[in-house]
Amino acid sequence: MRPAAERRRAGGRRVSAASNALRRRRPWKSWVIELREVGRTFGADPPVVAVDGVDLTVRRGTSLAIVGPSGSGKTTLLNILGCLDRPSSGTYCLEGIDVGALSDDERAALRAHRIGFVFQSFNLLGHRTVAENVMLAEAYRGLPRQGRATRALEALRQVGMEDHAHHLPPKLSGGEQQRVAIARAIVGDHSLLLCDEPTGSLDSLNTEALLALFDELGEAGLTRVTVTHDEQVAAHADRRVRMIDGRMTEEDA
Amino acid sequence: MTPRSPPPRRRSGDTDVDLVHRRMHLRDLVAEAGAGLLARPARVALTVLGTVIGIGALVATLGLSKTAGNQIVGRFDAVSATDVVVSPSIRGGGAGGTVLPWDGEARLRRLNGVVAAGTLSDVDVHGALVSSIPVTDPAAAGAVQLPMKAASPGLFRAVRARLSAGRYFDAGHSSHADRALVLGAGAARRLGIDRVDQQQAVFVGDRLYAVIGLLGSVERQLSLRGAAIVPEGTARQEFGLQAPGLAQIETRLGAVELIRRQAPVALSPRDPGLLKVAAPPDPRLLKQAVESDLNALFLLLGGVSLLVGAIGIANVTLVSVLERVGEIGLRRSLGAGRRHICAQFLVESTGMGLAGGLIGASLGTLVIVAVSAINTWTPVLDPWVPLGAPLLGALVGLVSGTYPALRAASLEPVEALRAGM
Numbered sequence: 001m002r003p004a005a006e007r008r009r010a011g012g013r014r015v016s017a018a019s020n021a022l023r024r025r026r027p028w029k030s031w032v033i034e035l036r037e038v039g040r041t042f043g044a045d046p047p048v049v050a051v052d053g054v055d056l057t058v059r060r061g062t063s064l065a066i067v068g069p070s071g072s073g074k075t076t077l078l079n080i081l082g083c084l085d086r087p088s089s090g091t092y093c094l095e096g097i098d099v100g101a102l103s104d105d106e107r108a109a110l111r112a113h114r115i116g117f118v119f120q121s122f123n124l125l126g127h128r129t130v131a132e133n134v135m136l137a138e139a140y141r142g143l144p145r146q147g148r149a150t151r152a153l154e155a156l157r158q159v160g161m162e163d164h165a166h167h168l169p170p171k172l173s174g175g176e177q178q179r180v181a182i183a184r185a186i187v188g189d190h191s192l193l194l195c196d197e198p199t200g201s202l203d204s205l206n207t208e209a210l211l212a213l214f215d216e217l218g219e220a221g222l223t224r225v226t227v228t229h230d231e232q233v234a235a236h237a238d239r240r241v242r243m244i245d246g247r248m249t250e251e252d253a
Numbered sequence: 254m255t256p257r258s259p260p261p262r263r264r265s266g267d268t269d270v271d272l273v274h275r276r277m278h279l280r281d282l283v284a285e286a287g288a289g290l291l292a293r294p295a296r297v298a299l300t301v302l303g304t305v306i307g308i309g310a311l312v313a314t315l316g317l318s319k320t321a322g323n324q325i326v327g328r329f330d331a332v333s334a335t336d337v338v339v340s341p342s343i344r345g346g347g348a349g350g351t352v353l354p355w356d357g358e359a360r361l362r363r364l365n366g367v368v369a370a371g372t373l374s375d376v377d378v379h380g381a382l383v384s385s386i387p388v389t390d391p392a393a394a395g396a397v398q399l400p401m402k403a404a405s406p407g408l409f410r411a412v413r414a415r416l417s418a419g420r421y422f423d424a425g426h427s428s429h430a431d432r433a434l435v436l437g438a439g440a441a442r443r444l445g446i447d448r449v450d451q452q453q454a455v456f457v458g459d460r461l462y463a464v465i466g467l468l469g470s471v472e473r474q475l476s477l478r479g480a481a482i483v484p485e486g487t488a489r490q491e492f493g494l495q496a497p498g499l500a501q502i503e504t505r506l507g508a509v510e511l512i513r514r515q516a517p518v519a520l521s522p523r524d525p526g527l528l529k530v531a532a533p534p535d536p537r538l539l540k541q542a543v544e545s546d547l548n549a550l551f552l553l554l555g556g557v558s559l560l561v562g563a564i565g566i567a568n569v570t571l572v573s574v575l576e577r578v579g580e581i582g583l584r585r586s587l588g589a590g591r592r593h594i595c596a597q598f599l600v601e602s603t604g605m606g607l608a609g610g611l612i613g614a615s616l617g618t619l620v621i622v623a624v625s626a627i628n629t630w631t632p633v634l635d636p637w638v639p640l641g642a643p644l645l646g647a648l649v650g651l652v653s654g655t656y657p658a659l660r661a662a663s664l665e666p667v668e669a670l671r672a673g674m
Binding site for chain 1: 276277278280281285288291292383526579580583584585587588589590591592593665666667668
C-alpha cells in the first residue's frame with residue numbers, strides 16, 4: 001500500500017483534474033447563501049433564542065468558517081443553512097430560492113440536489129461498503145440509476161479513496177472515513193458543502209490533508225461553510241464569522 | 254456585513270428542476286430495506302420466526318383438516334354411506350308398528366340403487382330359554398336367555414354378515430316355516446357351539462331348531478352377534494310375529510339420498526309418512542362439518558400465533574426505528590423525504606412478513622405431507638393456501654410496520670442527527 005502522504009498527493013492531482021470539469025459545469029452566480037435577519041427560537045416558556053437576526057451572504061466557491069463557543073448557535077445556523085431546520089424569522093435564500101417558503105418535501109429535494117453534509121462522526125453506514133455509502137447520496141435524487149456507480153467511484157477518486165471502494169467503513173482509519181464522507185457529500189452536482197466539526201475526530205496530519213482537499217473542491221466552485229472549534233481550520237477559510245449568543249460578528253480572515 | 258444582493262425569489266428558473274416530485278427507484282428502496290434487514294440478521298430471523306409459526310400453523314391447519322376431512326369421507330363412504338334403515342315412525346306405531354309389509358325385501362330390491370335389502374324383527378319368545386344339545390363338550394352348555402330375531406333371507410347380505418360355519422336360511426325355509434336358525438357369534442359362544450357339520454340343534458323352550466349356520470361377523474345391526482335368528486315365516490307361525498320390525502338396506506355409493514326418498518314410498522305407498530328413514534348425512538355436509546370443526550379450532554391457534562408474530566414484527570421494527578434514529582437523520586440530510594423513510598421501514602417489515610410467510614407456508618406444507626405419509630393418507634391442500642399464505646405474511650408485516658414507519662417518518666432531521674449514528 002502506498003504511504004498516506006503519497007496517496008494524498010496523488011489524490012490532490014486527481015482533484016485538480018476533476019475541478020476543471022466541475023468548474024465547466026457550474027455557471028457563476030453571485031450568492032449561494034443569503035440570510036436576512038434570520039432568527040431561530042426554541043420553546044415558548046421562556047423562549048430560547050439560538051440564532052438572533054443573522055445577516056449573511058456567501059459567494060459561490062468561497063469558504064466560510066463559523067466559530068464560537070459551545071451553545072452559541074453555530075450548529076443551529078448550520079442546520080438552517082442545510083435546510084434541516086426552518087428559521088423562526090427572517091429570510092434564507094439558497095441560490096435564489098426562498099427556502100422558508102418551501103414544503104418539507106421540497107426542502108428534502110433541495111438537500112438531495114444542492115447540499116452536501118460532512119459530520120464530525122462521519123455518519124457512514126457501517127454495514128455498507130464505501131462505494132454504497134457514496135451511492136446512497138444519489139438514491140434520493142430520483143435520477144436514473146445508470147452511471148451511479150461510475151459517479152461514486154469518481155467522487156472516491158477525487159478524495160483518493162477509490163482503492164477502498166469495496167471496504168467496509170469500520171475497517172478504515174478516521175481520516176479515511178472522513179474522506180469517504182466528503183466523497184458522499186460531493187457526489188453529483190452539489191453547490192454547497194456544510195461541515196460540522198469535520199476535523200474533530202482527525203489528527204493533525206489528516207486535518208491538513210482534509211484542508212487541502214477542501215481547497216481543491218473550492219477551486220472546483222464548491223461553496224463551503226464549516227462550523228469548527230479548530231483555529232487551523234478557521235484560519236484556512238476565506239472568511240470567518242463568530243457566533244456569540246446567537247448573534248454573528250465578522251472576523252478578519 | 255451583508256453586501257447588496259438581489260431581492261429573494263422563491264425559485265430561480267434553473268433550479269425549479271431540483272424541487273419536482275422525486276420518486277425513489279423501487280430497486281433503491283428494496284436495496285436499502287434489504288441492507289437494513291441484513292445488517293441485523295439474528296434479530297430479523299427471530300422476528301420472522303413468529304410469522305413462520307403463525308403462517309405455518311395456518312397452512313398446516315387448513316391442509317390437515319382438508320386431508321383429514323377427505324380421509325373421513327373416504328372411510329365414511331366405504332361403510333356407512335351405503336347404510337339405510339327404514340322403520341315405523343311414531344305415527345306408524347313406533348317399534349311395535351305393523352306398517353312394514355312381509356314382501357318388503359322384494360319391494361326394496363326392485364329399487365334402482367339398492368344393493369341388498371332385508372327385513373329384521375325382534376321375536377317375543379315369551380321367556381323361553383335356549384339350550385344346546387351338547388356334542389363336543391357335554392359339560393359346557395346349559396339353558397340361556399338369548400334374544401330371538403326374525404330375518405328375511407336377504408338381510409344377511411344387507412348387514413354385511415360373514416359366516417364362520419354352515420349356511421344362511423333361504424326363502425324356502427321361510428315359506429315352509431322350517432325350524433332352522435342361524436346363531437350370532439356371541440350366541441354360539443354362549444351355547445358352546447362352534448360347528449354345524451353334525452346337524453347341531455338347540456331347544457327354544459321345548460321346540461327343537463336345527464342350527465344351520467354360525468355368523469362370524471356383521472358390520473350392521475350389531476345386535477345380531479348375540480342373537481338367534483330364525484326365518485320370518487317360522488317366526489310368524491311359531492311365535493305370532495305380526496310384521497317386520499325394520500328394513501335394512503345397503504345402497505350403491507351415492508344412492509343414499511335417492512333411496513332415502515324412495516324406500517318409504519315403496520314400502521308404504523298409501524302413507525309413506527308412517528315410516529321413518531335413518532340414513533347417514535350427506536358426505537359432503539359431513540366433510541364440511543369436519544373441516545369446519547377442525548378449522549375453527551386450529552385456525553384460532555394459527556391466528557393467535559400470527560397475531561403474536563405481527564406484534565413481534567411491530568415491536569422489532571419499532572425498536573429498529575429507535576436504534577436507527579441517527580441513520581434516519583443521515584438519510585434525511587442526504588435528501589430523503591418523510592415518505593422515503595416511511596417506505597423503507599414499511600418495505601423492511603413487509604419483507605420480514607413475506608419471508609416468514611414463505612418459510613411458514615413451506616413448513617406447513619411439509620407438515621401436511623409428512624403427516625399424510627405417516628398415516629398413508631392422500632395430502633389435500635387448496636392451491637390458494639400455499640400461494641396466499643406468503644401474501645398474508647406480507648400483509649401482516651405491512652400492517653405491523655405501519656406505526657413504526659410513521660414514527661420514523663415523523664422524526665425531525667435535526668433531532669435525528671443529534672441522536673447520532
